[in-house]
Amino acid sequence: MTSNTTDAGATGIAQQTPALQTPLSSANQKLRYIDAETAVKIDEQLLSEEGGFSIDQLMELAGLSCAQTVFACYPPSTFGTVLVAAGPGNQGGDGLVAARHLSHFGYRVMLWYPKQGKTELFARLKKQLKNLNVDFVDTDEFVDALEEADVVLDAIFGFSFKGEPREPFKEPLDAMNNESRMEFEARRKVPPIVSIDIPSGWSVDEGNQGGKKFTPQVILSLTAPKHGIKSFTLGPEKIGRHFLGGRFVSDEIEEKFALALPVYPADAQIVDVTGFGEMSPEEAKQKLEEENLYIIYTNDFDYCNHGPLP
Numbered sequence: 001m002t003s004n005t006t007d008a009g010a011t012g013i014a015q016q017t018p019a020l021q022t023p024l025s026s027a028n029q030k031l032r033y034i035d036a037e038t039a040v041k042i043d044e045q046l047l048s049e050e051g052g053f054s055i056d057q058l059m060e061l062a063g064l065s066c067a068q069t070v071f072a073c074y075p076p077s078t079f080g081t082v083l084v085a086a087g088p089g090n091q092g093g094d095g096l097v098a099a100r101h102l103s104h105f106g107y108r109v110m111l112w113y114p115k116q117g118k119t120e121l122f123a124r125l126k127k128q129l130k131n132l133n134v135d136f137v138d139t140d141e142f143v144d145a146l147e148e149a150d151v152v153l154d155a156i157f158g159f160s161f162k163g164e165p166r167e168p169f170k171e172p173l174d175a176m177n178n179e180s181r182m183e184f185e186a187r188r189k190v191p192p193i194v195s196i197d198i199p200s201g202w203s204v205d206e207g208n209q210g211g212k213k214f215t216p217q218v219i220l221s222l223t224a225p226k227h228g229i230k231s232f233t234l235g236p237e238k239i240g241r242h243f244l245g246g247r248f249v250s251d252e253i254e255e256k257f258a259l260a261l262p263v264y265p266a267d268a269q270i271v272d273v274t275g276f277g278e279m280s281p282e283e284a285k286q287k288l289e290e291e292n293l294y295i296i297y298t299n300d301f302d303y304c305n306h307g308p309l310p
């Protein structure tokens, strides 16, 4: 990490990264939260004959939004080396796609991918990364990679995670937890963590039970936020940043699941939703009815409240 980054405090948060200013427009804005079961149903609907998507397409868009979130919060000019930790399911696939985009965005990319997904899609995504000379990290090299990284993308477990992490994921996840990271900080800087959907190891519906798992600096929720992250987004400490990605939901799905999603700025794949409150299903239905009465134009370039380009 180069010297113009600020010191990470005990929580490991990069305090003065330019993109990490509180959004100006979050007052009175709200989001619907969903449980793991609803997340699975939405996924199935998108992939159904009616929904018309293939998994490659959804993963590509999800992975692009992950890469954009890392770039918006921790740009490569300062955070040059990213460690992508990818799990065995579709979230791991999001991580592989993100790793490819991050490589093209100018990062040096390290990838820890200890358990390859079963279909040929994962083999192809892996091949694409080999072709880009991404550094593949073995499990016994994970802690060294963590020390070397300027930022970590946590793409290990998503909305299908259950129970307690099993090996080969348990030990590396322990190395990422706050206590180990404080010990780690004594040796060097603590890399900030960007988690996709749910910090890996947290219950998707119940959150960080017992408070023993790591807390990231940034969460990117895909499609809609999950109940388990409320202590992060709505709790009294409000220490991190929250983004929404997965810009592929049709009006029909939005209405069917009463999502009432926020408006994405212009062509962005992510929207900064830090500070947004929780919306009830009734409020969501009312918002959707109101939206049907107006056309919403979104021409501002304002991914992260950077302000206009010079």
Ligand SMILES: NC(=O)C1=CN([C@@H]2O[C@H](COP(=O)(O)OP(=O)(O)OC[C@H]3O[C@@H](n4cnc5c(N)ncnc54)[C@H](OP(=O)(O)O)[C@@H]3O)[C@@H](O)[C@H]2O)[C@@H](O)CC1
Pocket (backbone or CB within 6 Å): 042, 043, 046, 058, 059, 062, 087, 088, 089, 090, 091, 092, 093, 094, 156, 157, 158, 159, 160, 161, 162, 163, 164, 165, 166, 167, 169, 196, 197, 222, 223, 224, 246
């Ligand atoms: N519509 C959307 O928003 C889209 C979402 N997308 C993304 O997909 C994600 C959901 O993907 P998913 O359903 O494949 O499962 P995911 O959470 O990645 O991994 C579960 C894997 O972990 C394993 N496992 C479970 N528990 C475990 C444990 N305790 N300890 C160890 N292992 C454990 C279990 O394997 P098992 O060991 O049970 O065989 C399973 O393979 C979602 O969060 C989002 O990132 C996009 O790609 C597309 C559009």
Ligand SMILES: [K+]
Pocket (backbone or CB within 6 Å): 091, 154, 155, 156, 157, 158, 195, 196, 197, 198, 199, 200
């Ligand atoms: K995760």
